[in-house]
C-alpha cells in the first residue's frame with residue numbers, strides 16, 4: 001500500500017540514495033508540482049521533497065508549504081532541512097543533532113572509517129550509504145568488518161557519554177524485529193521533474209519507464225514483485241536493516257525481487273557487526289534485555305536456501 005510520495009524538484013536535486021542526480025538543472029513545472037501535492041492529499045501520502053542547491057521561486061515554496069512534508073537537501077545549501085546529505089567538506093557546518101546521509105565508496109569506508117568520527121559526536125543519526133555496492137568483493141570481507149568494528153567502538157564511546165547516536169548500518173539492527181526496507185514500488189513512488197511517477201529516483205535517472213502520473217494514478221506492472229512477500233530470498237532473511245534496494249536488484253540480477261550477492265554480503269556483515277556491538281554494549285550495562293541476534297553460518301541467504 002502506498003504511503004510515501006517523493007518529489008524531485010529538479011534533475012539536479014540532491015541524491016540521497018543509490019543513484020546519481022542529473023548534472024543539468026531541470027525544474028519541475030508548477031502545474032506538475034500542484035498535481036502531485038493534490039494527489040498526495042487525496043491518497044493521504046507522506047510527502048518527501050528533494051531540493052536542488054538553488055533558490056526556488058516563491059510560488060513553488062508556497063505550494064510546497066501547503067502540505068506537511070519532510071525536506072531532503074544538500075547540507076552545504078540548506079542546514080535547516082530535515083535530512084541533510086553531506087560530504088566531509090561540509091561537516092564543520094552541520095548543526096548539532098541533525099539527521100545526516102553520507103554517501104561513500106566501499107573502499108573509502110574500509111580504508112578510512114575514522115572520517116565519520118567527528119559526525120558521531122554531533123549528529124542524532126548518521127545514515128551511511130554505499131554508492132558502489134557492486135564493486136564489493138569477497139576478499140573485502142575482513143576489511144569491511146574491521147571498519148564496522150572500528151565504528152562500533154566509537155559509537156560505544158559515545159554511548160558511555162550518554163550520547164545515543166544512531167548509525168543505520170550498525171544500530172538499526174539492534175532495535176528492529178522485522179524488515180525495515182526501502183519498499184520503493186510498494187510503499188513509495190517518486191514524482192520526477194518530467195511530471196511522471198517512477199518507482200524511485202534511480203529508476204528515473206536510469207531511464208526506466210514511468211509508472212503513471214498524478215492524473216492517471218500509479219500503475220506498476222507486476223507490482224506484487226516489489227513486495228517483500230514476493231521476494232523469496234529476502235522474506236527469509238533477518239538482515240532487517242537492509243534497504244533491499246530493488247534498483248540494485250534489477251541492475252545485478254535483472255529481477256527486482258532477487259538481490260545480488262554483494263548487497264546481501266554487505267548487509268550480513270553489518271548484521272553480524274550489530275551482534276558484536278550488542279555484546280560489547282552489554283559489557284557496560286543492561287541494554288535491550290531479551291534481545292538476541294542469532295549466530296548464522298552464511299553471508300548470503302541464497303547459500304542457506306541452496307543448502
Ligand code: SF4
Nearest residue numbers: 234237242259264267
Ligand atoms: S540482505 Fe539480501 S536477502 Fe536480506 S533483505 Fe537484503 S537483499 Fe534481501
Ligand code: SF4
Nearest residue numbers: 017182200245246247
Ligand atoms: S530502490 Fe530504494 S534503496 Fe534503492 S535506489 Fe531506489 S530509493 Fe534507494
